[in-house]
Amino acid sequence: MIEFEGVSKTYAGSDRPVVNDLTFNIKDGEICVLVGPSGCGKTTSMRMVNRLIEPSEGRILIDGEPNTSMSGTQLRRKIGYAIQQIGLFPHRSIADNIATVPNLLGWDKDRTNGRVDELMDLVGLPPDQYRGRYPAELSGGQQQRIGVARALAADPPIMLMDEPFGAVDPITRDRLQNEFLHIQENIKKTIVFVTHDIDEAIKMGDKIAILKEGGILAQYDTPENVLVNPASEFVQSFVGGDRVLKRLSLTRVGDVELEPPTGNGHDLPRILEEWSLRDALSEIIGAGADRGVVVQNGDSNGSSSGTITLDSIREISHGAGTPRG
């Protein structure tokens, strides 16, 4: 657990804090997304966890211990760190980049090599092909994958991620986000994730901390609750006018109760189970229908598990208490 206790940061020579009396907890195994407009102190807040920045007031506890109980360097070796510009070391091979923290911790060669291979497989870059390559030989998306693998290398319980998928095109970003969520299901890290993009926050976060200018915590809650009950006008406008649609994007088609298939449904749009309700809504409206046939995979003759109707989507969007997928 990470506990912020009345944490403030005011830089020397400034009378206005960039982070103002921040108090909240991040539970083990959760992704907490810090989100807000520029100048809201989200990155500063994250960087105080591993003491790249020291707070002016308050303290941060990690598993009950103040994070000042060991040297900053020691602390940082125990916390994964991945940033937007990736920061891969251009003069080191991919394997050496990933091995950075294990080498700092003095792991033996076999253990480090085994871990590097394991992580490269995990992020989908086959070690036999990529181990000896250099960052400049990789695409932006591949570099971001390596950045994440490097942050995971010593299996730290906590990860700090500052817009880790920021430097790639939207399609690649979407894929990297999905891959990472999938990885997180198994590794269950406690993650502080910084982004300026509310859609990414809603997608990635178990909890979202919305910060406003001056580093004030405007709301800290689940994505669901932030969308349904914005705590203030600021949150409402930050979340955007399409918050109902955003909420639909939280639920997978496969997670809602479907109606039984009707007729042969040949003229109805096909909806994939893994799509979000938002995508399903778009598809149904786009096809000029009032319902769609839900199928398990892209295969057009895949078995249908039911139909989803506009009415049922409307009902869910009214907050009928659908559990989050």
Add this chain to the structure above:
Amino acid sequence: MDEFMGVLQRPDFIGNLILHIEYTVLATVLGILIAIPVAVLVHRSNAGSTIAINVGNIGRAVPSLAVLALMFPVFGLGFDSALFALTLLAVPPILINAVVGLRQVSPQILDSAKGMGLSGLQVLTGIQVPIAAPIIFAGIRTSAVLIVASVTLATFIGGGGLGDYIVEGYQRNSTAIALAGALAVAVLAVITEATFAGLQRAFTPKGLRIAQKRGRATK
């Protein structure tokens, strides 16, 4: 032609050639030993870097002969004076390149290094210096070639070296003698240039060479 060959066969020729090389090696090594630590000390500070680079540029603008002339009242005539002056000439290119090289490593790379728990020294030796190595080496190469040429001036303060023959050639109005000295210096300069070009390449980490070839911004 006989006069030309005669110079090369003189008993003191090898001695002066070795002395010339000795000056070059010593001045370059001393230049490195002075410039690199200074660059390491100042590169984190904007003001310090600006001062170092400007001092370096002024140093480069001062004519070699003037530096030599300024030294002999202090150290007298001879080897010490010449070596001191040559070292002063060697410092600026190395200093400028080292400061620029260390500073141009991207803040993101430094941030991720620090964020993963590298100590300040580990960031410097493991990240900054290797990434800056090609630029630092380019500075050393410039200095070494500059020094090879400048050692010819050591003769004016009794420092010896291949410059002796060039001056002798002028004094005795013999192009052949002057040419013998000048050609020897030219050959040394070419060898120095080639050696350091090789070293520069050898000290450029493979990942950076690939990045340069691909024209990617990895700095």
